[in-house]
Amino acid sequence: MLTVENLTKRFGANAAVDNASFSIDRPAMIGVIGRSGAGKSTLLRMINRLTDATTGRILFEGTDVTTLRGKDRRAWQASCAMIFQQFNLVPRMDVVSNVLHGTLGKRSTLTTVFNLFPKSDIHQAIDILDRLGMADHAPKRAEALSGGQQQRVAIARALMQDPRIILADEPIASLDPMNAQTVMEALRRIHEEDGRTVLANLHTLDTARRYCDRVIGMRDGRIVFDGTPEQLTTGVARDIYGAGDDFSEAATSTEIREPALVPPKVVLPEFA
Incomplete structure (x- = not known):
């Protein structure tokens, strides 16, 4: 499906992402972990083409995404939806209209400015x-919702694009543990039920282990780990984060239950 080859992004003399390579050959839920400044966000932004790569290629089903321009680039961004830490909703707009903005790439500017959406789109959004x-x-304004609710609206907006891939940049970083769990369960369910690939930047090891099939670790712009949650031991985590023997996973936990080194397979409940 997706192959990243020797991808590099430089800002002056500094490499935010340095010669990163990995492949995704089937739909999966993948967590990208690493300390702040490791290059996680830049990596996702290059995949979505919000940021241009300095060198390297991003191949999706044989097409070099890094060469796309104009409508082809916009079409790629529609099929590779982004979810951000700060939700990026229109606060004074109602929830369903925010979700309908996921069709911006398919509708005319006039349609979206005046909220003239087809009934079929409205029904789909609901x-x-x-x-x-x-x-x-x-019908509520987005600004009236909690952070976790706003993030679920942002996920709904991404799903309106009917994407092949969902890129989530720190989707739970600003949420409390209960809302973080709800959002991660939503992303996991979307992967399992829809067969969509979810690539999520995460800042806690327990979250990556519990919800992801595969974990990629980044340090100083380089990929230093690519394996299963079971392979993500405390020693490997120390290397990813550049930490010493005093490194404590518990200090980074956002789970509302006691963290385990390798948690059992979880059966997700239905949404309330």
Whole structure:
């Protein structure tokens, strides 16, 4: 599906991402971990083409994404949806209209400016919100929602794009543990039920182990680990984060339960 080859992004003399390579050959939920400044966000932004690579290639089903321009680039960004830490919703706009903005790449500017969306799109938006447990909030302003609710609206907006890949840049970094769990369960369910690839930047090891099939570790712009959650031992984590023997996983935990080194396979509950 997706191959990243020797991808590098330089800002002056500094390499934010340095010769990164990995492949995804089937739909998966993948966590990218590393300390702040490791290059995680820059990597996702290059994949989505929000930031241009300095060198290297991004191949999706044989197409070099780094060469796309104009409408082809916009089409790629529609099929490779981004979810951000700060939600990027329109605060004074109602929830369903925020979700409908996921169709911006398919509708005319006039349609979106005046909120003239087809009934089929409105029904689809409400169905997606219902799937995420948010249908009852459809008429509310986005600013009236909690952080976790706003992030689920942002996920719904991404799903309106009908993407092949979802890129989530620190989707739970600003959320409390309960809302963080709800959002991660939503992303996991989307992967499992829809067969979509989810590539998420995460800042806690327990979250990566619990929800992801595969974990990529970055340090100083380089990929230094690529393996299963079971292979992500405390020793490996110390290397990824450049930490000493005093490194404590518990200090970075956002789980509402006691963290385990390798948690058992989880059966996700239905959304309330």
